[in-house]
Amino acid sequence: MGNALHVVVCAGTVPDPLQTLEPITGPNGPGVKNEMMLPAVLDPWAASALYEAANLVARNPGSKVWLVSLGSKAKLQQVMMAVAQKVSFELVPIDGPIGGFTDAHATAAVLAEAIAALPGLNRERLLLFGGWESATRGAGVTLQLVGERLGIIDQFQGVDQIEFREDGSFEVLERVEGGKHQASVCMGTPAVLGWATGNLAEPRNNPQTGMANMRTIMPALQKAKPAALQADGLHYISVALPKQHRTTRIEKDMTPDAIARELVEWIGAE
Amino acid sequence: MESILALTHVDESGSLTKASLEIVTAAAELASRLGASLTMGIVAPDAKTAATTPAPAGARLLAVTGEAFAQARYASDAAACEALCRAAQATIVLAPTGSRFARVLAGVAYRLGGVIDTHLTAIGGAESVEATRWFYRQRIEGILSREARPWFLLLEAGTHAAFTADSADAQVEQVPVELPALRTTVSGLRAPAQGAQTIRPDAKLLFVAGAGWTKKQSDGKVHAAEAGELILGFLRLAGASLGSSKSLVDQGGDGQPVLPFLTHMNQIGQTGATPRHAKGLSTCCHGEEPHVVGWRFIGERRAISLDPNCGWTRGKADVVYVADAFEVMAKLNGLLDAHKG
Amino acid sequence: MSSGMNMKEAGAAEPIERMTMEVDIACAGFGPAMGGFLTTLTRAWNENPTDPAFESKTAPGMPLQVLCYERADDLSAGVSGVVTRAKGIRASFPELNPAEIPMAVEVQKERVLYLLDPVGASRRSFTLRAADAVLRRLGRTLGIRDHAFELPWTPGFLHKQGGLVLSIGQFNQWVGAQVMASGLVQIWPGTPVSQPLIAGKAVKGVRLADQGVDKYGMPADGFMAGMDVRARLTVVGDGPVGAVGRAIDEQLGVPEGHARLEWALGMKMVIELPENSELEPGTVWHTFGFPEPEIFGFLYVHPERLASVGIFVPSWLGDPSRTAYRYLQHYIQHPALWRHLKDGNLRSWGAKSLDESGRIGEPFLSGDGFARIGEGSGSTNMLTGSGVDEAWTTGVQLGEAVIELLRDGKPFSKESLAATYETRRRASWVERGAREAENARNGFRGGTVKGVIGMALAGLTGGRLSLRAKIPPPQKHSASPIAGLNPKKLATLAQAALAGGRPLHDALLSARGWPEIEFDGRLLVTQQDALLMGGKVQALPGFADHVTFHDTQLCATCIQKTCISMCSGQAIKLGADGLPAFEREKCVHCGACLWNCIQTGQSSRAHIDFRAGAGGLHSAEN
Known part of the structure; x- marks a missing residue:
């Protein structure tokens, strides 16, 4: 295949999914308690996007992956220790606030500006990748906003598969309602793809990939430009943990027969 | 004064989708509360029939029609929605968070210099608009407001009743759209390869299978085939939708026996779906927090687990049966089968 | 760096294609000792990055190639809150401001408490009971409150005045970030080192664990053979149960008369204290006497109303029913602690086994191509109960030695490392302390x-x-009979425990009069909750089971099954076949099973193998 692709993956860091989260309100609005202390991971759906990007690049010689990430430098560095051994990419870090409560529109503006300024990026060959939603804000809008800002009008969300053809066109499977996929064919790049899980397993850690990546990652982190996010007119009235707590009836001694009978009644009850 | 636009679209039959009708209700309520003007916008190949349903709401009706809008595609849908918003001069745009509008409305908001919030579970406020949504995958609930307009508010399905009224004649204003060159063609919908349609958003009951189904059972062996039969049998008999824990779907890449009909689309939780069903039955699953956040919108919850200390027992389920799910499900399927017979 | 492919595998049925990579320094394990080593090395390089001494021999023209591999999925996934005199740490960071390190604070107030037994189930000797009775009688005079007697003074060897209360997880994170930012060193968490590469008497580097294997280690989906990282110097800092350190001991032996005989299991919670807590940050309590006389406990108060509270269950608690978790739950409920902890919330939880052999357990500190630092090198001082500062300092000493050897252009040979690293260590306060504590x-x-x-x-x-x-050797410590129970009663208990899905040790403690824990979902939670809510324990797929049992026949005949009793994560449970069954997803890598298997003495080799594995704790507040 002769599709040399320029894949830009937007990915943020999020607290490791197993952490206990508690909201706090500080001078800059709401946040998560101890967010800087909690272990972080690359946003899971964006990580799928990164692995898919690496897979595409491996199959299309002359291609390249950039990983554009807005977040605190310290967190990015920490997450890179876990991610950089998996696939090859060039990190484009932007030192700024991250978390669920920052404004997606402001985040998108910063990301779009950074992508537009990438040296050597051919916008005609651009595939803008990211997660279809994040594990922080979970709004699923940032990537579209970046795409619009870059003038890309072929956008796909909830993507599980991309298949390139000889002529440079590609087929995309997007998740739609009812556990189905919508299949579309796009004539070619540029396009925006917000990834769901995809079909690739998480790549294994390859020490050589890590070593090569880290040579460019550390200097990039040192030079990361600070970005301030504008959040005009967004007000949080409240942020709180859910109070829903059920009174659980625990049945330890019921026979399977009795449980089944009770469940039949429960399932049937309106 | 706010000017509200409710964006809707049709299904294959040409009628407004259920989620769209819920938006009609939400928009009518909000307009009445704020004393705002109300416009309905329809995206459809042909809006004539569809418009008769929301017509009794008494709103101005706008439509973008044509064959290009039979397909859910970014370029055409974004152009259609942009045109409707401009024609309505909307300051508040309500729309469902379904795949079709979720794909395009952020882009449209940008084109109009507006802002967007999605996955809203409520729109409150007395004289202003206050939007409620979840952050950190249903773990923290926030209420926010915005000054910028137009403000796009995408509501989760099931937050409002679908609008119902006797159909009425509708005066629909056609809104012209200038489409860009379309580079994408939608080929159609694809169901899972295995042919087992296990995800049913409209089902009353969600059945969740956890990793315990493919672990060694009391005889020291794995009974994946039997587990698969019991699960599929139950789904068929109870008309339930199938969800899964992450650990079970992840086994596909780990060389362990797996349930072939499960994919990541079935996954419920932090990195999976957060479906809405009246009831949920969890089996062989520990009830860890990252999974249970996906149950946020499940009404009544029961669990079958061998572990009397599993997460479900601590305020996450209404009833926990400490039992072997293999035995219970076999009995349950037998009873359901007999009832059907 | 250079790389190649090693096609042949000695002893393997079929040759495994194994990539190789050449670096200057390969490090196994990132803890306080490695932090000290890498901080010292990177500081010297940063002073003059063009210093020819720091030019790589394996990648000419590049700076020294230094790689550090850590098993845990994150550098912050450490296991302990500690109090340390921080003598060595402060020497490295003279301007240290504890506020820069989350959860760190200077020690303000120390107390040593002897805890009486308010429950009456503690296994106290006659002498101790008599002493307790005297104490209780003189209660008012001696100021006994909440069943606790405060020693009028903290013995000098115990006090940590001027030191720091730290979260090792956060400290590691803080050090790691600085070391990485230097650009000289790469630290890779989530990458277990399976073994050293040994040729003759020399260590030639390390082999990383295979990925994409099934639980038995056989290649499965996405198999990737662990890479051989060949190095001029291998720095071993993988702790007392680390795979590299143990393999070196097994293959190259240990100094005459040295052996690891004593150990302890440390288990603790990080608790968010109630809002009205009167405990000031920097408060340090050392306790003994409860829940068993042999069990030492601690309470350290961090900033922002967080406290580390835990116990050490020592190997000399010769009892197979010694479940640390159940004891920890009784410990926090002792009136002296509970008054402060009640209404608190569990933030984190963790466990770790500690080598308490001191100097007698010291291995060869260095040899051709390798050096040992930290706890695995026997640096922990058992008199002062201090390990972190000593570990850090041994790392600093090796760092200084390596810099000296680089500048002198000398090889990392047995002789040169002995002359530089060992000499420094022997002349230092670490060695003096170790001798005092011996x-x-x-x-x-x-x-x-x-x-x-x-x-x-x-x-x-x-x-x-x-x-x-x-x-006696460690596995003998727990081999004593189950005190005070006749075999008939034991059999009944065992049967009842099995039927109720409950571990035997839990049933034994209840039978001895320890009250059942009334779970409140906050601090009194099930062990599985502690794993999930506190430790956030998990394991990525694609790695082999790292705990294996060599001879299941021995397990079948073993009554005590201490591996199950003491498993910190309930990762070893009684399987349906009556044999211990290991669940990798629950393992916190404390290594207790390696020490406590009483069957080890029955066979010629360790009966339980504890290998390098990924996963474990994911909590950063430890």
Whole structure:
């Protein structure tokens, strides 16, 4: 295949999914308690996007992956220790606030500006990748906003598969309602793809990939430009943990027969 | 004064989708509360029939029609929605968070210099608009407001009743759209390869299978085939939708026996779906927090687990049966089968 | 760096294609010792990055190639809140501001408490009971409150005045970030090192664990053979149960007369104190006497209303029903602690086994191509109960030695490392402390009272006086019969426990009069909850089971099954076939099973193998 692709993956860091989260309100609005202390991971759906990007690049010689990430430098560095051994990419870090409560529109503006300024990026060959939603804000809008800002009008969300053809066109499977996929064919790049899980397993850690990546990652982190996010007119009235707590009836001694009978009644009850 | 636009679209039959009708209700309520003007916008190949349903709401009706809008595609849908918003001069745009509008409305908001919030579970406020949504995958609930307009508010399905009224004649204003060159063609919908349609958003009951189904059972062996039969049998008999824990779907890449009909689309939780069903039955699953956040919108919850200390027992389920799910499900399927017979 | 492919695998049925990579320095394990080593090395390089001494020999023209591999999925996934005098740490960071490190604070107030047993289930000797009775009678005079007697003074050897209360997880994170930012060193968490590469008497580097294997280690989906990282110097800092350190001991032996005989399991919670808490940050309590006389406990208060509270269950608690988790739940409920902890919330939880052999467990500190630092090198001082500062300092000493050898253009040979690293270590306060502590705990072989006397004797005389004892190997410690129970009663209990899905040790403690824990979902939670809510334990797929049992016949005949009793994560449970079954997803890598299997003595080799594995704790507040 002769599709040399320029894949830009937007990915943020999020607290490791197993952490206990508690909201706090500080001078800059709401946040998560101890967010800087909690272990972080690359946003899971964006990580799928990164692995898919690496897979595409491996199959299309002359291609390249950039990983554009807005977040605190310290967190990015920490997450890179876990991610950089998996696939090859060039990190484009932007030192700024991250978390669920920052404004997606402001985040998108910063990301779009950074992508537009990438040296050597051919916008005609651009595939803008990211997660279809994040594990922080979970709004699923940032990537579209970046795409619009870059003038890309072929956008796909909830993507599980991309298949390139000889002529440079590609087929995309997007998740739609009812556990189905919508299949579309796009004539070619540029396009925006917000990834769901995809079909690739998480790549294994390859020490050589890590070593090569880290040579460019550390200097990039040192030079990361600070970005301030504008959040005009967004007000949080409240942020709180859910109070829903059920009174659980625990049945330890019921026979399977009795449980089944009770469940039949429960399932049937309106 | 706010000017509200409710964006809707049709299904294959040409009628407004259920989620769209819920938006009609939400928009009518909000307009009445704020004393705002109300416009309905329809995206459809042909809006004539569809418009008769929301017509009794008494709103101005706008439509973008044509064959290009039979397909859910970014370029055409974004152009259609942009045109409707401009024609309505909307300051508040309500729309469902379904795949079709979720794909395009952020882009449209940008084109109009507006802002967007999605996955809203409520729109409150007395004289202003206050939007409620979840952050950190249903773990923290926030209420926010915005000054910028137009403000796009995408509501989760099931937050409002679908609008119902006797159909009425509708005066629909056609809104012209200038489409860009379309580079994408939608080929159609694809169901899972295995042919087992296990995800049913409209089902009353969600059945969740956890990793315990493919672990060694009391005889020291794995009974994946039997587990698969019991699960599929139950789904068929109870008309339930199938969800899964992450650990079970992840086994596909780990060389362990797996349930072939499960994919990541079935996954419920932090990195999976957060479906809405009246009831949920969890089996062989520990009830860890990252999974249970996906149950946020499940009404009544029961669990079958061998572990009397599993997460479900601590305020996450209404009833926990400490039992072997293999035995219970076999009995349950037998009873359901007999009832059907 | 250079790389290649090693096609042949000695001993393998079929050759495994294994990539190789050449670096200057390969490091196994990132903890305080490695932090000290890498901080020292990177500082020297940063002063003059063009210093030819720091030019790589394996990648000419590049700076020194230094790689560090850590098993845990994150550098912050450490296991302990500690109090340390921080003498060595402060020497490295003279301007240290504790506020820069989350959860760090200077020690303000220290207390040593002897806890009486308000429950009446503690296994106290007659002497101790008599002493307790006297204490209770003189309660008012001695100021006994909440069943606790505060020692009027903290013995000098125990006090940590001027030191720091730290979260090791956060400290590691803080150090790691600075080391990485230097650009000289790469640290890779989530990457277990399976073994050293040994040729003759020399260590030639490390082999990383295979990925994409099934639980038995056989290639499965996405198999990737662990890479051989060949290095001029291998720095071993993988702790007391680390795979590299143990393999070196097995293959190259240990110094004459040295052996690891004593150990302890440390288990603790990080608790968010109630809002009205009166405990000031920097408060340090050392306790003994409860839940069993042999169990030492601690409470350290961090900033922002967080406290580390935990216990050490020592190997000399010769009882197979010694479940640390159940004891920890009783410990926090002791009135002296509970008054402060009640209404608190569990933030984190963790466990770790500690090598408490001190100097007697010291391995060869260095040899051709390798050096040992930190706890695995026997640096922990058992008299002062201090390990982090000593570990850090051994790392610094190796760092200084390596810089000296680089500048002198000398190889990392046995002789040159002995002349630089070992010489520094022998002349330092770490060695002096280790000598003082060498026999400090011997008395505990004869009971708690004797133990405390022996410790005081050694502590107050600088180790010149101490009690003598013959200490059996660790696996013998737990082999004593189950005290006070006839076989018939034991069988009934075992049967009832099995039927109720409950571990035997839990049933035994209840039978001895320990009250059942009334779970409140906050601090009194099930062990599985502690794993999930506190430790956030998990394991990525694609790695082999790292705990294996060599001979299941021995397991079948073993009544005590201490591996199950002491498993910190309930990762080893009784399987349906009556044999211990390991669940990798629940393992916190404390390594207790490696020490406590009483069947080890029955076979010629360790009966439980504890290999390098990924996963474990994911909590950063430890």
